[in-house]
Amino acid sequence: MYSKEELQNGLRTHIFGKKISTYDSIDSTNACAKTLASMGAEEGTVVIAEYQTAGRGRLGRTWQAESGSNLLFSTIIRPTLEINKVGLLPFFAAAGAALALETVTGTRCECKWPNDVLMNGKKCCGILLESSFQHNVLDYAVMGIGVNVNQKLFDEDLKDWATSLIQECGREFDRRNVFHQIITSLELLYSEVKNGNFEIVLNEWKTRTTMFGKQVTLTQAGERLRGRAVALSADGGLIIATPESQRVCYAGDVTFARES
Numbered sequence: 001m002y003s004k005e006e007l008q009n010g011l012r013t014h015i016f017g018k019k020i021s022t023y024d025s026i027d028s029t030n031a032c033a034k035t036l037a038s039m040g041a042e043e044g045t046v047v048i049a050e051y052q053t054a055g056r057g058r059l060g061r062t063w064q065a066e067s068g069s070n071l072l073f074s075t076i077i078r079p080t081l082e083i084n085k086v087g088l089l090p091f092f093a094a095a096g097a098a099l100a101l102e103t104v105t106g107t108r109c110e111c112k113w114p115n116d117v118l119m120n121g122k123k124c125c126g127i128l129l130e131s132s133f134q135h136n137v138l139d140y141a142v143m144g145i146g147v148n149v150n151q152k153l154f155d156e157d158l159k160d161w162a163t164s165l166i167q168e169c170g171r172e173f174d175r176r177n178v179f180h181q182i183i184t185s186l187e188l189l190y191s192e193v194k195n196g197n198f199e200i201v202l203n204e205w206k207t208r209t210t211m212f213g214k215q216v217t218l219t220q221a222g223e224r225l226r227g228r229a230v231a232l233s234a235d236g237g238l239i240i241a242t243p244e245s246q247r248v249c250y251a252g253d254v255t256f257a258r259e260s
């Protein structure tokens with residue numbers, strides 16, 4: 001793993017990355033960041049690891065990433081937010097990551113609800129946001145970001161929908177540079193988040209999504225909902241129109257119907 005000094009060298013942020021804990025191997029950077037946050041670690045603290053033995057994904061899944069090729073890190077934030085805005089934080093993380101990955105690679109990224117970042121239709125970055133509340137007030141949130149950077153091979157069950165920067169761009173990337181760009185983009189957008197002003201953040205996300213107006217299937221806990229993706233609700237839900245009604249969905253996986 002890069003040292004803390006190597007990661008901080010040249011980083012011009014004021015909040016994100018001021019404190020960095022590095023690990024060669026850890027269970028999950030999100031789990032570690034949550035422990036640090038619950039002990040009072042300050043906003044912007046980053047936990048980064050070369051390898052995770054129990055990397056967490058959304059909906060209780062695992063996040064697999066080969067050692068030495070990727071970026072696996074989590075950042076603690078403590079914005080003062082109205083409770084109905086907390087669900088917008090994943091869009092902040094996804095928009096920041098997408099902006100940064102575009103800057104680094106020169107390739108357009110797509111944002112897929114709720115918080116995947118895709119390149120040429122395949123996922124190159126996953127985000128897991130875990131929040132903690134005290135008396136109905138957000139105490140902290142941990143933004144876990146996994147970017148497939150220089151990984152060339154994926155397991156059989158992943159290879160149809162997962163990709164990496166090297167696979168899409170045909171060249172290797174300096175992971176420290178990718179990390180710097182993500183941290184910098186996040187800090188840039190964070191000033192809007194802290195003011196509860198998500199308009200700019202959501203616009204960054206919306207300009208990178210192609211799902212609205214399309215027929216989709218949302219799968220959650222074995223249940224399927226088919227309909228047209230209409231818009232985002234004010235609190236980050238996906239509004240799906242079915243012939244009978246409109247539903248606002250807050251969790252699940254979206255797949256697109258095949259165009260005829």
Ligand code: BTN
Binds near residue numbers: 029059063125
């Ligand atoms: C997903 O797409 O399901 C979310 C994946 C999030 C993975 C990252 S890797 C760094 C951080 N630590 C974790 O345990 N998970 C997130």
